[in-house]
Amino acid sequence: MKFDSPHFDRIRVKPAEEPRPRRGTPACDWKGCKAPASHRAPKGRLHERQYWHFCLAHVREYNHSYNFFTGMSEDAVATYQKESITGHRPTWKIGMNGPINEKSKRRGRRGAFGGVDDPFSLFREGGTWSPEGDRPQPEGRMIRNAERKALGAMGLENGASKADIKMRFKALVKRHHPDANGGDRSSEDQLREIIQAYNYLKSVGFC
Secondary structure, eight states: OOTTOGGGGGOOOOOOOOOOOOTTOOBOOSTTOOSBOOEEEEOOTTOTTOEEEEOHHHHHHHHHHOOTTTTOOHHHHHHHHHHHTTTTOOOOOTTOOSOOOHHHHHHOOOGGGTTOOOTTOHHHHHTSOOOTTOOOOOTTSOOOHHHHHHHHHTTOOTTOOHHHHHHHHHHHHHHHOGGGGTTOOTTHHHHHHHHHHHHHHHHTTOO
């Protein structure tokens, strides 16, 4: 390509300009600032779709110190980042249709949807199916997806008590630990998953 071509003389690039505030633009939300607010910035976690309105200088200062995870512990941040991979939706390993426990074995399969968990109440709304006994939940709090998944990994109901969780954990460790199986490490991955589930439930106050 020839850079001395006459076609280059016809090209005009408009220089970038700072966005001009429109008429009626509110004043900057920064304390003591009266400049027009030409930019907006998110208010942060728990305030989705809510924004501050700042001038250019203060939106830069705000963005420089902005931290979405302010006020969260390291464990809570790690859990949030892990769940964000799947959009904070419950997931299961390939080949699993949810946890199997002694209670579901005793009751057996009920109808076309027997043994299926219904966390979003899709079948309950139509009146065609109800989950096993409408599992109770601990009073005063809602069970999050990560907590439900951890309970499922241990084969427990959502309404399991602290004593049930501790008792179940001890029984599973004894069952899958290599020392209790003559040094067999075939279930070591399952044991690791159980320990991680128990530690998570313990960190969020379930046990």
